[in-house]
Amino acid sequence: MHIRVVLPVIGETLVEHVRSEVLAWASPDTKVDVIALERGTASIESEYDEALSAPGILQRIEEAATDGVDGVFITCFGDPGVHAAREIIDAPVVGGFEPAMLTALSLGENVGIITVLPNVVPMLHSLARRYTIERRIGTIRVVDLPVLGLEDHEVLVERLFEQAADAVAKREADVIVLGCTGMLGVAAELRDRLAAAGHRVPVVDPTGAAIAWLESSVRLGVSPSRTTYMPPPAKDRRA
Known part of the structure; x- marks a missing residue:
């Protein structure tokens, strides 16, 4: 099982701390990688921060879909970008x-x-x-x-x-x-x-709840419902 952890902030300072925490909760046979954003904010503490982080989060979700990961944890208690992410990847996605x-x-x-x-x-x-x-x-x-x-x-x-x-x-x-x-x-x-x-x-x-939830979802073979999280219609977009 491969879980991608999206750290929805800019900078690498927290990456290793988050990786250690996630590995402590994950099963021994679960592969974990952690990746921060290329653009966004240093932390998320407001609706403004969430809005600024969304394009960077969705970029990482697109990459995760291409990489074929089994589940994605957007590690923020505010669930930034979670519902949009579920529209563009066929794997379970959760926030905190x-x-x-x-x-x-x-x-x-x-x-x-x-x-x-x-x-x-x-x-x-x-x-x-x-x-x-x-x-x-x-x-x-x-x-x-x-x-x-x-x-x-x-x-x-x-x-x-x-x-x-x-x-x-x-x-x-x-x-x-x-x-x-x-x-x-x-x-x-x-x-x-x-x-x-x-x-x-x-x-x-x-974090523990999110990792346990993702691992259970992967074992159950479930992913976002396409009657709720419908793929976005094709059109020109500039994020």
Whole structure:
């Protein structure tokens, strides 16, 4: 099985970190490659960033289709370009939001999302409405750290714990979802800290959920429905 990970940002700084994280979740026999964008933004934290990243993402999807990969993970919790990508490749495509949230919905009644910055929150509410799961989201909270500022592991875990513990204590969340795929390698530590504090709730890592979802989809032999994701009509285009 060959999974292509599209890092929807410019620059190579995060490539190896993402590759290590994905390999930790993938099955031993799954081939993984990670590729960033030629054009776009350094991180995605707004609708504007998403729009600027879309042409670069779709370029990588076209390349993935040519290369015959078995599945694609666009590694961003905002699911940028995911639905457009499904129109142009005959392989399963996911971002971070959909697989993480659908996994979380099977584990508890109310889902709490903890993301990076306040300006991301409206984007996540919009996604929830698109997927018709807004009634199951008990809270969306932030750690007030930008995507490019998540490398301080101790600060990130402490802020995640503060928000998650408060959300669970107030009965706003039965499941915690990490609301950024840049929150690398913290899910198990957060889960254990919550359990030690008396909060036995699952913590869903969006990268882990996405890789598991793709591997399952490939084994099931499923790909995007052509009655939903219809191939775009032929015409002149300049991306």
